[in-house]
């Protein structure tokens with residue numbers, strides 16, 4: 338059973354317990370999430386000016402769109418202000434900044450229709466982040482920048498929380514992904530040839546759940562949840578922010594979500610920064626609890 342827990346204030350540790358049991362936590366916009374969303378909006382507006390960001394795809398060739406969106410995404414991810422706003426957000430949610438680690442936030446840009454679904458706008462097929470070598474201790478945070486609707490959202494498949502999926506994660510190695518995959522993203526305009534881990538069987542849509550929030554609302558979910566980019570049929574480009582957190586206590590105790598079907602190798606753990614000072618995580622200390630299958 339997967340529950341949708343709405344606006345419950347609780348200590349970080351209790352939130353993680355619910356998440357590792359497969360529940361989805363949803364929080365309405367607060368000042369700190371609004372600040373991050375508005376920061377994204379300012380950068381987006383600049384990158385796509387003079388066009389209205391949600392409709393720019395209809396005025397620009399796909400090549401010109403990619404030329405603008407590639408640098409836009411990099412700027413958002415690498416900007417110091419973005420990290421500071423994530424730190425403020427985590428503080429607002431009661432996370433201990435000295436023991437909470439985050440990876441740099443990503444800006445997702447999902448155009449309407451068939452315009453572009455690869456490279457900078459890769460449409461993620463159903464996957465668990467742990468198939469991409471994320472630790473089972475990982476919590477995902479996902480937030481609309483502009484309002485999301487059910488035809489411009491992401492999809493969860495809750496029935497697969499406890500049901501394994503035949504998949505190609507055994508072919509996924511995070512070291513290789515970093516060496517090859519990421520640098521190719523801006524060149525993948527027409528098709529995506531990166532080695533994404535994929536389901537090897539049809540995914541039942543019976544339990545599909547889409548949560549349509551507004552600017553700055555937050556969805557938290559475990560890295561072990563099966564989810565996907567929903568096809569965008571809304572007539573507007575979708576912009577969303579996501580980032581991931583890990584708590585030192587969970588690394589030390591081994592507490593996390595169950596891994597029922599991931600065989601990926603390597604680990605994303607080295608990408609995580611301590612929220613208090615943005616120092617990289619001490620991977621060597623943490624890795625023994627992070628082997629695939631843990």
Ligand SMILES: [Fe+2]
Nearest residue numbers: 461465466564
């Ligand atoms: Fe994901």
